[in-house]
Amino acid sequence: MYRRIFQLKWIYNIMTNKYILLTFLVFQLLTIEPTLAQTQPYLDPKLSTEQRVNSLVSKLSLKDKIALLQYRSTAIKNQDLAIPAYNWWNECLHGVARAGRATVFPQAIGLAASWDTTLISKVAVAISDEARAKYTYFSSRDKRGMYQGLNFWTPNINIFRDPRWGRGMETYGEDPFLTGTIASSFIKGLQGNNPNYFKTIATVKHFAVHSGPESSRHRFNANVSDRDFFETYAPAFKMAVQDAGVYSVMCAYNRFRDEPCCGSSYLLTDILRNRWKFNGFIVTDCGAVDDFFKANTHQVVKSPEEACAMAIKAGVDLECGDIFNALDKAVEQRLVTEGDLDVAIKRLFTARFKLGMFDKASSNPFANIPYSVVESAAHQNLSLEAARKSIVLLKNNNKLLPLRKSLKTVAVIGPNANDQEVMLANYNGFPGHVVTPLEGIKEKLPGAKVLYARGSAHAEGAPALDIIGAQYLFQDEKGEKPGLNAKYYNDSTARNNPLFTRVDTGIDFNWMGKAPRPGMDDENFSVIWNGFLKAPATGDFVFNMFGSEQYELIIDGKKQIFFSSIYSPGYGSATLALKKGEMHKITVKYASRGPNAQLKLSWQLPGVDLRQEAIAIAKQADVVVMCMGLSPRLEGEEMEVKLDGFNGGDRVKLQLPQVQQDLIKEIHALGKPVVLVLLNGSALAINWENQNLPAIVEAWYGGQKGGTAIADVLFGDYNPSGKLPLTYYTSENDLPAFEDYNMKGRTYRFFEGKPLYQFGYGLSYTTFSYSNIKMKKSSLVNQPITVTADVQNTGERDGDEVVQLYLKHINASVPVPFRTLKGFQKVSLKKGQKKTVSFTIKPADLSVIENNGDAVIHPGNVMISIGGGQPQKVVATKQTSATGVQGTIKLEGKSKTL
Structure with a gap:
């Protein structure tokens, strides 16, 4: 403008004639230069998003486009454009991460153990509230760096096929249906349901067939059958795209059938875009394009320009890295065209427009969420609720639990008893206060003597800090x-x-x-x-x-x-x-x-005898609570850890570290009642502990209120209801090689041995019974099936039960899982109360995977089981079994390919 507002104020001070002032102001309005909003279509909210995006992209130079196709998108300001900088890298696995203060919920594997989609949705809504509030705060101060944006590289929906994988804690477990269902609730909570704007954008990762080993992820080639791919590795991603409408997908580091996943047209174009109709944007894992050509990686091309061209041609839109700087040479060498870049850049700007970045805050319902929601009392209470619901009661002989609050002396022992970092896991934010198990128990027993000793390090050679x-x-x-x-x-x-x-x-x-x-x-x-x-x-x-x-x-x-x-x-x-x-x-x-x-x-410090200190306080106690397990300092993403049982973030052994096993045995030998509380992100082979200890509780990495939740369960103020989202094996020797991605012998669906604890398992302080399963005797292959059953609380306490539905194809024409989860509901039952639960089985749920990867519904018999866990044995139709009820339905008609 020729004049600025402060000039008008100055003129007002020297003018006393109102008529002259009015005339002057009218003149100013008539001579103001048109603003960008008046001249640039991309800033016109009346136009469609497509029109606005096309207008903006048409004004970009090749140099601009290359800069904007990288996660650190620079600001572009000229006479036609005013595009603020934007950093696409952000995380919110179980709370807004790495951006200062935030509410921290239980780690993802713990959230999955709740089997509670309503809870998952509430958690995601709370996270997206905090994300929006933080973005408003940051952008108002022109802070546009890493972890300050609105799209999040969350959730991790890879299948936790092997408990040795260090990043398995970031997932929702080993089952495709459970993973896809929980992920869908989480995605919808993050993205919101407004027809015009995304609240935030979720990103499902890592596509595809990615779950360790961490040490070889930059050169590993996952070569699996079509059956395993479409039966196990792909379904959760398909659900996220088609059921939840996720708007971003991250491709994985590894190769899939000899092609880097971020350079695979089969994965990114044929499957994602053409078959599943994905219409969002694809981002690489960080540094994944480097692995196309650098030494000791995939090395499928020889140069950066070939690498970035390969990624763009395959369907990548955004690089987390800096190899896309070579796109100018790639265009010059005709390895890729500027038109190819336009396709990608338009997808990215569609996302930014849908986030409301170029519109007034008044038009966006998510733009005015106050900063006071960050770690608000309501969100802290939700974190506590999530931690309670995540806890799984594994064993409770002679009803040792819940413990009496009248106990005089309690010994709390273990490397995880008072470790705040363990509660927060990885990819985490930081709350104002973290409640450890020790603190939770102290708060629960204000009149008792609560003694504490670390007892041991997490593992031999790991420091006790x-x-x-x-x-x-x-x-x-x-x-x-x-x-x-x-x-x-x-x-x-x-x-x-x-x-x-x-x-x-x-x-x-x-x-x-x-x-x-x-x-x-x-x-x-x-x-x-x-x-x-x-x-x-x-x-x-x-x-x-x-x-x-x-x-x-x-x-x-x-x-x-x-x-x-x-x-x-x-x-x-x-x-x-x-x-x-x-x-x-x-x-x-x-x-x-x-x-x-x-x-x-x-x-x-040198010379400290942690073991003797623990034994000394255990001798004084009425009961000993041992807080053992693992640590995010031992299991996680590509870590520099080489200790007995651990390698590079992955695990080599499934049992507890030897130093912990020895301490547990010594404390048990004292003859005191011992409760084992496990804090970990992956399955443990606690064979001796299961045989010898009366009570075992799985508490995962429980977030900022995890210690309160543990105390609530131990002392009976909360009745545990969590179920395992993965199988607990007795040994790593029960499993195929870690590097083997074939599903034979893995997870509850294909494991032929006897597990320590089954997928879907979890005890309560009350008991439940199942009866009266009802369904048709037969159905056409293309028809949905309704199944009902009665569940009753037969114990002495109110409680929640996770009702699970499993399918088993009898005499199938192709190999099929032993059983597969296809429905679950969490129900609350008062003491003595009975409810009827109802499931609708979709035709697609009844399909099997052919050798070529096609999903086909065949006529034949299907056994349907409903209960509080997996069916333990075949029983007659409509008869009660130890874990539930079962019936068989006959599918009739011609085979149908989906």
């Missing part, structure tokens, strides 16, 4: 002034003068997306701590740091730890031999460059 306390840190070499001298800088380089200084008693900070003090940049700051460390013993000290962005530890002038990553927080460790009483100069440097600023400095 504690924050380095103020009693060991000093400003001076004489040790007279406790604490470390800290200099805080208002930039990430620490080159200018510090903004302020202070003394910090230790390094244990999570700034929750806020700067250390008002007036600083929330994301771009740095800190340098200097002082002295006094060794309290002689021996090998293990130093450990956990934090985001960049940090380093320097002791006596030597750099011991250095970490730098813009993607996610990480660990660094070093071992030093120190002598008791010696003072060592210590410097810690930290630089924040994003919304996830945090840093912890811990160590493991």
Whole structure:
């Protein structure tokens, strides 16, 4: 405009004649230059999304398009366009992740154990509320970096086919139907149901046939039959696309039938777009296009330009990485056309328009969600509800549980009893407070003596860490002034003068997306701590740091730890031999460059006998609660972990680490009642524990309220109702090789052995019975089938039951699963109450997979089982069995291909 508003204010102050002022204002209105909104069709909300997208893309240069096809999409501003920067990388696996403060729900595998789609939907709605509020906050301050956008690379719906996979905790378990059903509820909660706008955009990953090993994912080739692909690996993705309308798909690192998944036209075009009619955008896993040509990867092409052309031609729209910078050379070499890029860029801008990024906030119902929803009381209560419903009661001999609240002394023992990081799992946000099992039990028993001991490390060779306390840190070499001298800088380089200084008693900070003090940049700051460390013993000290962005530890002038990553927080460790009483100069440097600023400095002291401390308190206790299991520091994504039983984030053995097994046996030998509480993300072969301990509870990684939920279950304030979303085997030797992707011998659908605990298994403090199954004796192959059965609470307490429906094809013409889940409902029953549950089986649910991958419904007999778990034995029609009721229906007519 020729004049600005502040100029009008100035003129108003010098003008006293109202008529002159009015005339002047009219003149100003007549001479204002047209705004972008008045001249550019892409900003006109009256036009269709397609018209707006076409208008915008027509004004982009090739250079612009290449920049916008990468996850760090830069801002473009000229006389025709005003496109803000946008970073597509974001996560919300079980709460908004890596963007400061957020409500943290149980890890995905725990959410799946609830078997509660209503709960899953509520959790996803809460997450998307927080996501929208955070986006509004960030964008209002022109913060447009990683973890600050509105599309999320969640959920992970790969089939947890093998419990050794370290990332299995991120999934919804081993069954395609359970995974697809839960994912659909989650996706709908994230994306919302507005006809014009997405609340957020969900991304299902990793397509396809992807579930470890982590160490070889950049070069592994998954070569499976059409039957396994369409029967096991594809259904959840198909449900997400066709039933939930997911708008984004992430392709996997691995190859599928010799082609990198992110370069596979068969997967991305033939299956996703042509067969399933997917109309959203496809994003690569991060760095996946690098694997097309770099050494020690797939190496299917020789150059970056060939790699990016291959991805675009296959159907990729967005790269998480920077290889797409070579698209200019690819176009020049005619490996790909600018028209091919237009197809991709239009899909991406369709997403941005549907998120409302180019419209007024007043027209978008999701644009005004207040920031107060972030970790609100309602969301914290929902996290507690989710944690309670995720807990699975595995064993309860002689009704040891629930425990009496009148207990005088309780010993809480184990490496997971008071570890906050374990509760938060991975791909997590950070709440204001985390309730560990120890804290939950203390809160439950305010009048009792609750004793605590760690008892052991998570695994042999893994450090048992504690924050380095103020009693060991000093400003001076004489040790007279406790604490470390800290200099805080208002930039990430620490080159200018510090903004302020202070003394910090230790390094244990999570700034929750806020700067250390008002007036600083929330994301771009740095800190340098200097002082002295006094060794309290002689021996090998293990130093450990956990934090985001960049940090380093320097002791006596030597750099011991250095970490730098813009993607996610990480660990660094070093071992030093120190002598008791010696003072060592210590410097810690930290630089924040994003919304996830945090840093912890811990160590493991030498010579501490954790085992004896645990035995000592167990001897004093009326009951011992042992909080054992695994840790996200041992299982997870592509980790640098090589310990007995663990390799690179995956597991080598299924049993508990030996150091934990030994401690459990020693505590049990004391003759005290022992309750084993497991916190883990994958199945455990707890054979000895199952045979010898009276009570076992599976609590997963329970989120910020997990400790409260555990205490509620242990002491009877909540009746557990969770069911296992995966099989617990007795040994890794029961399974085929980890690298073998064929489904034979895997999961409850194909496993021929005897599991420790079955998929779908879980006890309650009450009992349920099933009777009176009703259905037709026969049906045409293309007709839905309605089945009903009665379920009754026959115990002494109110409770929830997960009613499960399984199908079994009798004398099928092709190989079929032993049984397969095709329906489930969670019902609440008062003591003595009976309800009739009803299921509608769709024709597609009755299909089998032919050798060529076709889904076909054949005439024949199908057994239908309804109960609180898998059918244990074949029983006569309409008769009650140990776990439910069964009946057989005859399908009639001609075979039908779907």
